[in-house]
Amino acid sequence: MSCISETKFIEISAEIRKDRDSIIKYNPMGTEDEILLWMLLSVLVTYLSLTDVETPCFTGKPNASTYREAILFVLRGRLENTFDPEPYIDRMLAK
Numbered sequence: 001m002s003c004i005s006e007t008k009f010i011e012i013s014a015e016i017r018k019d020r021d022s023i024i025k026y027n028p029m030g031t032e033d034e035i036l037l038w039m040l041l042s043v044l045v046t047y048l049s050l051t052d053v054e055t056p057c058f059t060g061k062p063n064a065s066t067y068r069e070a071i072l073f074v075l076r077g078r079l080e081n082t083f084d085p086e087p088y089i090d091r092m093l094a095k
Contacts, residue, residue, distance in 0.1 A: 013088045016039055037093070040071055
């Protein structure tokens with residue numbers, strides 16, 4: 001199972017924040033938070049090399065809360081060192 005360090009998670013979330021306007025502009029599929037959380041989840045799925053079985057599936061239309069929960073689910077057991085990803089997610093979403 002692949003893991004992610006706190007440093008790498010900070011880097012990924014900071015890069016998404018830096019590219020916020022472009023990400024939102026070219027992916028107009030929901031609210032700003034939904035788009036950014038969708039992007040973070042997508043990057044984590046790739047970075048952690050998750051299989052189809054390990055990748056969260058959604059029924060209905062996911063919202064920001066659904067994406068956040070999926071991100072935390074994906075990270076569970078995959079953190080190199082225990083850290084709280086929520087402050088970095090919040091920072092990524094801050095306007």
